[in-house]
Amino acid sequence: MKTVLQHTLSLLISMWVLVGCDHKKGPISEKQNKEWPYYHGSLDNNQYSELQQITKKNVYDLKLAWSYEMEEGSGTSKVKCNPLVIDGILYGTTDAKDVVALDAATGEEKWIFKPRELDKKGSQGPARGLVYWEKEDDKRLFYVYSEYLYAINAETGMLVNSFGGNGRIHFSIGLELGQDKRISQTTPGVIYKELLIAGSFVSEYLPAAPGDIRAINVVTGKLEWIFHTIPRPGEFGYDTWPPEAYKTLGGANSWPGMSLDEARGIVFIPTASPTYDFYGANRKGTNLFGNCLLALDAKTGKRIWHYQIVHHDLWDRDLPCPPNLITVTRGGKQRDAVAQATKSGYIYLFDRETGTPLFDIKEVPVPSSTIRDEEAWPTQPIPVKPPPFARQQMMETDITNISPKANTHVQKEYRKYTTEPFSPPSTQGSIVMPFFNGGASWGGAA
Numbered sequence: 254m255k256t257v258l259q260h261t262l263s264l265l266i267s268m269w270v271l272v273g274c275d276h277k278k279g280p281i282s283e284k285q286n287k288e289w290p291y292y293h294g295s296l297d298n299n300q301y302s303e304l305q306q307i308t309k310k311n312v313y314d315l316k317l318a319w320s321y322e323m324e325e326g327s328g329t330s331k332v333k334c335n336p337l338v339i340d341g342i343l344y345g346t347t348d349a350k351d352v353v354a355l356d357a358a359t360g361e362e363k364w365i366f367k368p369r370e371l372d373k374k375g376s377q378g379p380a381r382g383l384v385y386w387e388k389e390d391d392k393r394l395f396y397v398y399s400e401y402l403y404a405i406n407a408e409t410g411m412l413v414n415s416f417g418g419n420g421r422i423h424f425s426i427g428l429e430l431g432q433d434k435r436i437s438q439t440t441p442g443v444i445y446k447e448l449l450i451a452g453s454f455v456s457e458y459l460p461a462a463p464g465d466i467r468a469i470n471v472v473t474g475k476l477e478w479i480f481h482t483i484p485r486p487g488e489f490g491y492d493t494w495p496p497e498a499y500k501t502l503g504g505a506n507s508w509p510g511m512s513l514d515e516a517r518g519i520v521f522i523p524t525a526s527p528t529y530d531f532y533g534a535n536r537k538g539t540n541l542f543g544n545c546l547l548a549l550d551a552k553t554g555k556r557i558w559h560y561q562i563v564h565h566d567l568w569d570r571d572l573p574c575p576p577n578l579i580t581v582t583r584g585g586k587q588r589d590a591v592a593q594a595t596k597s598g599y600i601y602l603f604d605r606e607t608g609t610p611l612f613d614i615k616e617v618p619v620p621s622s623t624i625r626d627e628e629a630w631p632t633q634p635i636p637v638k639p640p641p642f643a644r645q646q647m648m649e650t651d652i653t654n655i656s657p658k659a660n661t662h663v664q665k666e667y668r669k670y671t672t673e674p675f676s677p678p679s680t681q682g683s684i685v686m687p688f689f690n691g692g693a694s695w696g697g698a699a
Contacts, residue, residue, distance in 0.1 A: 289338040292382040292441050293697060296513040297578035300699040319360030323347040333379040333695075344407065346380035350398055352405060364410030368398035371421075375399065378439040378454050381510075381695070386444050386471050393471065395449055397438035400424050402451070402469065417474030424453075427467050427476045434462040434503065440510040440695070443520060445551035447471050450520050452507030457569075461528040463499070464506020466547070468554060478554035482506065482524055482542045489556065490541030502536055504528035505543035509695050510575040512591070514605060519557060521591050522547040523572030530569035531678050534626040539564045546576060546593050546601070548608060558608030562593065562601055564630035567622070567677050569689045570596050574697030583611060594693035597674075598643025599636055612638040619675035629677040643687040645674050 293300045307315070323332075326348035336345035343357040352366040369375070376399040384395040385407065392407035393416075402424045404416035412420025425436050435456065442451040448468040455462040466480040482505040483498055484491040494502070504527040512521045527536055527543040544563035549556055563570045576593040581602070589605040602611040616632035652663045669682065676683040 288340075289336070290385055291337070291443075292335055292384070292510060293575065296443060296515055298510070298512045298575040298697060299577055299579070300697070321353070321355055321360050321362070323353070324349045324351070326350065331379055333381045335382045337383055337385055339385060339407075342407075344383055344385070344394060346383065346396065350376050350380045352383065352394065352396060352410070354407070354410060366403075366405055366410045366412075368401070368403060372399045372401060376437060378437060381440045384441045384444055384449060386447075386449075388447075395444075395471065396441060397424050397451075400435060400437060402426075402438075402449075402474075404471070404474070416472070422469070422474040424451075425462075426469065426474075427479045428462060428465060430462055433460045436462040439508055443511055443513045444471060445513060445515065445518065445520065448477055448551065450511065450513075450522075450551060452509075452511060452522065454508050455503055455506050455528070457504065457528055457530055459503065459528055461503025462506075463503050464508075464524065466507060466522055466549065466554065468551075480547075480549060480554045480556070483527070484541065493538040493541045494536060495538070498536055502527055504530075505540070507547075508571070509573055509697070512575045512578050513551065514578060514589075517606065518551045519605070520549050520551040521576050521578070522549060523574070523576060523593060525571035526563070526566035526569055531567055532624075532627070533565055533567055534624070534628070536565070537628050539630060540566070544570060544572060546572065546591070546603070548591075548605075557606075560601065560603060560608055560610075560634075562595060562634060563597075564633060565628070567627075567629060568675070568685070572596075573691055573693050573695055577698055578605065581611065592698070594642075594698045596687060596689070596691035596693060598641040598645065598687050598692040600639055600642070600698075601636055602639075610636070612636050620671070620673055620677060622677040623679045623681070624677065627677065633675050643692045645686060647672050647684045647686050 287303050332348050334346045336343050338357050341357050343355045346352055354363040356363060380396060386393050393413055394405040394407050396403060400423060401421045403421045404413040406413055414420050437454045439454045442449055447470055449471050450468050453464055455464055464482045468477040470477050481488060483502060485499045505524050507522045507524050509523055524542055524545045527540050539561060541561060542559060544566045545559045545561045548558045562572060572593060573596050574594055576591045579590050579592055580587050581590050590611055591603050591605050593601045604611060614634045614636045617635045618631060619633050622629040652667060653659050670684045671681060672684045
């Protein structure tokens with residue numbers, strides 16, 4: 254059986270598949286024919302295209318123009334790719350995590366790169382996209398397969414031998430992992446000048462690799478800087494963990510991608526929960542920089558500001574998607590802002606340069622833990638505005654009334670559990686809303 258890459262992101266492919274519309278004005282102008290050179294379209298992650306040929310009036314005229322059949326993967330990956338479109342070429346990843354270049358107008362395959370021929374271990378998790386970099390005639394694609402970061406010639410599909418060792422480097426560069434910890438990547442990072450700033454995909458069970466943020470030189474493959482998301486002695490945030498946490502714990506990684514304010518040289522990085530997701534008796538404290546929106550100097554990796562959106566996470570409330578870089582009007586003045594959507598269904602809005610919240614965020618008291626040795630944090634930060642886009646709690650009025658019997662049964666079950674938001678894991682059990690997957694998910698906001 255084969256899977257079909259047909260409009261993985263319909264917004265991208267639809268530039269070539271509208272039939273039956275009015276073409277009297279001639280072909281789409283060069284100005285209108287926008288490309289999609291970054292994951293989610295642009296470095297601000299707003300997933301927006303200025304193309305105007307498809308409208309609400311003619312969208313029903315869309316018909317399949319072409320499809321591309323790909324080799325099926327292991328069954329655990331699935332196609333989650335957000336392809337790039339550059340100079341009329343679509344670059345994407347397949348179900349088997351191969352990299353493919355297609356003529357975006359016809360679907361004709363120009364080349365395919367199969368890392369499985371070099372790395373027999375296989376690769377866990379999806380490959381959601383690629384990073385593109387060019388300087389004059391040097392055009393490269395970067396992505397991680399298994400434990401290696403590859404540099405691929407965008408024109409030929411061949412490895413760039415001058416990068417690292419024969420076109421690849423071990424993705425653990427700069428980390429002290431040992432035999433029992435692995436690191437990979439599911440969502441691409443961003444490039445600032447000649448620095449590839451990379452997040453990672455690590456185990457959600459112990460032992461787990463740390464989720465340190467790293468910048469790698471796109472020309473040479475050398476490590477340029479590293480930011481420790483589980484701080485080391487002397488670093489800011491070290492006192493929010495047990496003393497040996499940086500040696501024994503992991504996670505606090507950035508798996509969903511990141512956004513870049515290129516003009517200011519600031520990279521905005523959402524981080525995940527520390528390992529293990531639902532138990533924290535071995536990591537007492539707020540656990541910086543887990544569950545944080547980080548603003549780092551893209552050139553040096555130095556922290557500019559941060560905001561922790563979940564303290565001492567016990568609910569797998571990773572920040573699930575890249576933040577959106579937007580401009581909002583406050584008090585009659587325009588302010589450049591960064592907006593982070595969350596699994597909890599709230600949006601947190603900050604001044605881009607200072608990290609000052611644009612709306613009040615209150616530390617709200619939440620239930621304590623009943624698990625032995627667990628010390629749930631007593632408050633969680635909840636924004637006053639905007640209102641949540643997902644329900645926060647199941648109420649008794651939400652119970653089904655499809656029949657008296659069904660209502661009685663669910664009422665009985667409902668009363669067994671706690672329903673209060675941020676109720677820690679317990680032997681009693683909780684009804685959790687939104688569920689652990691969100692709220693917002695890895696697709697992000699537009």
